[in-house]
Amino acid sequence: MPASETDRPLSAADEALLLAFLAFGKRPDDDPAWHRLSESWRSRLDEALPTLAYRFPPASARDRLANDHAAEAHPDLFRIHPSWWVRALRKESPSIRQAVIAYAPDPVGPALRRAFADAPDPEVVATYPPDPEALDWVLTLAGERFVGGPIRRDDDPPIVRVIAALDARGYARILTALGLAKLAYAEQYDAVRARDRTRLQTLRASLPAPRLELVDLAVAELAALRVEARDNPVHNLPARLGLGSLGRLLTEVEPHRARWALQHLPYHIARDLHKFMKPEMFPLPSADLMDWEAALLRAAIVLLAREGRIDPLILAEPS
Known part of the structure; x- marks a missing residue:
């Protein structure tokens, strides 16, 4: 199953609320409105406050709020x-x-x-x-339906940095590489063209040790895709397989930020991703599944970097 609400990243609205307290030097308990929040909500915010306070002293908190507001108020048309x-x-x-x-x-x-x-x-x-x-x-x-936001944030997970850093050709490449990583993990060499089999060998060196339940899942996803292709031929099978990984990785992204990232992609791809973000697409424990998908993403990035198709520096964390 996807991560529970309590395990999800702090939402953009909750972070803005805490940053406002930090920016103006107030304690949440001193604000009468604080106690109107539900106990579980206050508990989640209380838990996140020390980490946020360490990252953002008052002046930095004000700057972060101002920058985020400017980016939110006017979505970047070049990123939609x-x-x-x-x-x-x-x-x-x-x-x-x-x-x-x-x-x-x-x-x-x-x-x-x-x-x-x-x-x-x-x-x-x-x-x-x-x-x-x-x-x-x-x-x-x-354009009021569109979501704005800063180009890079310190807490962006790798999948958001990947989407924000690439162009249309880059999206096709990362989806294909993700699918190839899944095929390499399951040792499904017959599912790719001859010219991609060398790439599978390269990917294997970057993948974690095989686990039977994950191999079975990769094989099952490939089989389901082949059944689907009988009625709707798939031009690029690895890329279609990579959609599942991309969708699962986005389920752990704060929803507002996930929507911002999805707007970079062609709408028909973003629409197809939603079906991979549903609970039934998580047949294994979430932690195991997400660790595996994250490992596939790292392997895909390594492959594209080795081929000179992606600059790994643009994916590095800002810090």
Whole structure:
């Protein structure tokens, strides 16, 4: 099963609350509103406070709050895959859709114009230039569903740093490498093309010792994928296998930060990931399963670094 609520990372909202106490030099117990929180909630925050206080003295806490607020208030358009905008606009009225397509700033505007080039709205004809205030509201509200956040945080797990550091080609590479790592662990050499078998041998040196229950799980996932491919052919089987690992790794990321990371990916990939984040996709104890998936990710990163396809320095922890 995924990690329980008490084991999850501190949420962005809870961290902001504690940082506010630290920034203004107040003790939580001195605030009357503190006692309105449930006992379990207060206990979780009390447990996290000493570590946060060690990392952020008052001045640093204020800076962290200010930086996080600035990043949250204005999501970075360059870090939201255009397919998320396309999905959102399909549900809007023709007039709103056409306004955003025509006036959205780079890089969103050009991407939307390409996406909707073959599907114009003939019933919308601009008679006059748009009212500047109305247009500003349209462009602001069109992106209100998106999640902002700093590019890097000290507590980001490796999977978030990987997603934040790569581009579209990099996502395909890390998914393929993750799937190959799973196949190498299970010694399923027949599931890959001949040119990838050397890569499997390279991966084996970075993988932990095989455990029967984990090998069985990898074999079962491969078998299920082959059954699925009978009706829907899979172009890149290792990459499809890597989706399961990526989805499980994201279940241990604070939900707000996980959504921020998912927005980097094409929407159809993010949508497919959700099915791997459900409880039934955790047939083994969570700790064992997550340690294994983390080991697969490390092996995948090592492989891509050795091949010169990824710079390991961009994945290093900021500290």
